Amino acid sequence: MIVVTGATGTVGSKIVAGLRERGQQVRALVRDTAAVPAGWDAGVEAVAADFADPASLDAALAGAEVVYLLVAVHPEMAEHEQNVIDAAVRTGRLPRIVLHAAAGVDQRPEGVRFVAAHVAGFDHLVKSGLPWTVLAPNGFYQNFLGMTEDLKAGRLLLPGGTGAVSYVDARDVADAAVAVLTGAGHEGAVYTLTGPQGLDHGRIAEQLGGVVGTPVAYTAVDPRDALAGMLGAGWPAWRAEGLVELYGLYAAGLASEVSADVEALTGRPARSFAEFAAEHAAALRGADAS
Ligand SMILES: NC(=O)c1ccc[n+]([C@@H]2O[C@H](COP(=O)([O-])OP(=O)(O)OC[C@H]3O[C@@H](n4cnc5c(N)ncnc54)[C@H](OP(=O)(O)O)[C@@H]3O)[C@@H](O)[C@H]2O)c1
Structure with missing residues (x-):
């Protein structure tokens, strides 16, 4: 079972x-x-x-x-x-x-x-x-589905500096998980699951703008301003502080490495951010909640 x-x-x-x-x-x-x-x-x-x-x-x-x-x-x-x-x-x-x-x-x-x-x-x-x-x-592409209000306003505001991040599609994480759960020979392994490339948030904003139909500009928010903004919006402090810490890792370029583990586990290449964005264009525009 x-x-x-x-x-x-x-x-x-x-x-x-x-x-x-x-x-x-x-x-x-x-x-x-x-x-x-x-x-x-x-x-x-x-x-x-x-x-x-x-x-x-x-x-x-x-x-x-x-x-x-x-x-x-x-x-x-x-x-x-x-x-x-x-x-x-x-x-x-x-x-x-x-x-x-x-x-x-x-x-x-x-x-x-x-x-x-x-x-x-x-x-x-x-x-x-x-x-x-x-x-x-690594961070999921799907996180961007929660940013539709900013995307509608043509902006991506994150404390991610200029570091590249090899975000991954949560569908690929699930496919890799199914392969490990149903397969043999995985004991003692740590599989790092990433997309096929590291992208900085400026490139991500460009790709998002391409599918939502309006240009999206990335602003690298100062981490202190990002924290104040989240706290002001009612986020629990533990979670807001944790996100700023995580984006600090991204800004330092420490989440940019690309791994081949998705392909090794699933037998096909990891989905690109461009594919994800095209497939979720309506949701990213805020047109539906899928
Ligand atoms: N988001 C990212 O970019 C990212 C990247 C890397 C790793 N991760 C890791 O991924 C995990 C989150 O995965 P996700 O985004 O798929 O989660 P998610 O969508 O937030 O769903 C959380 C799940 O946990 C269940 N749950 C919450 N509290 C529970 C409790 N007290 N007892 C039992 N079940 C409970 C929820 O069930 P209910 O239906 O009952 O709410 C729901 O099924 C975290 O460990 C995070 O560190 C996330």
Whole structure:
């Protein structure tokens, strides 16, 4: 039995769909079984559990052979990863854990809390004695779908400096995950998942402008102004500070490296940002919510 956590989210929902396309039975961990996605068929068993509730995780992981461990960005995300790993140990069946982390998890950059949380989860996993694989994706192309208001106004405002980032399509992350979950020989591997090229945010703005129909100009926002803006808009401080830290990594050029792991795992090249933008033109224009 393959158990997928974070199953209703950006990546997890695509993993569930990909596993079903391969005829796999899936147990999907959800918080609310009354709100499961409409597309799930009888091959998906939705089980209610919460990363903060170990007893619920014990029930959700019973009988698991493989677990896709994806937690949401949250101040306690490191503990959440550790809770799932501990519950997997308690099953007594040594399930294989595929940890969804973030690019850089193997380089352990200082002062980037989102990555640090995954480093803590990774260390806990290695100590657990469970067989493991780590997927370490770079930032998702899909993040730009949340920037439609700025794009409509012809601007991309981010504290990303001039550094290039090898963003990746969340669909490629999911396809790579399905290959690892259903294949053999991945134990002890850390796969870094990126797109086919590093692009700075000026180039990204140009490509976005090309599909939304109005030129989009990138402004490299001062990190202090970006933080003040997010806090002013009501963002929780932990998350806003974390994003500024992450964009600091981008600005320093530390997220620009291109990996061949998507192609090695899926057997086809990673999708380019241009392909993603063209396919999501309507959503990027704010014309629909897909
Ligand atoms: N965004 C990026 O660019 C990026 C890049 C690299 C790595 N990552 C990593 O990717 C992960 C996020 O993936 P995503 O964007 O696919 O996630 P997402 O769309 O935010 O979805 C989060 C999932 O976690 C579930 N969830 C939230 N809190 C939970 C809890 N307390 N107990 C059980 N389930 C809970 C949600 O379920 P509900 O339906 O119940 O809300 C949902 O299925 C993070 O670990 C992040 O560090 C993100």
